[in-house]
Amino acid sequence: MADAVLIEKVKETLDAFRPQLQADGGDMEFISIDDENKVHLRLTGACGSCPMAVMTLKMGVEQYLKETCPEITEVVQEE
Secondary structure (H helix, E strand, O other), X not given: XXXXXXXXXXXXXXXXXXXXXXXXXXXXXXXXXXXXXXXEEEEEEHHHHOOOHHHHXXXXXXXXXXXXXXXXXXXXXXX
């Protein structure tokens, strides 16, 4: 399990990215960070059913997170 400092840093980074999703009627929910430093998220609203959700997650959220939190290895979508 990730330490509290990393979790807080990830949540702050996600909060900075969140308005981009909300502008299109979507959002995301932080679930956890596992032992391999993978961030688990749930996309909600319009993003939850969007066919481009995987691209948004990988090319948008994951890339942004890795720039600010280099410890993160991957972002994984939870159902």
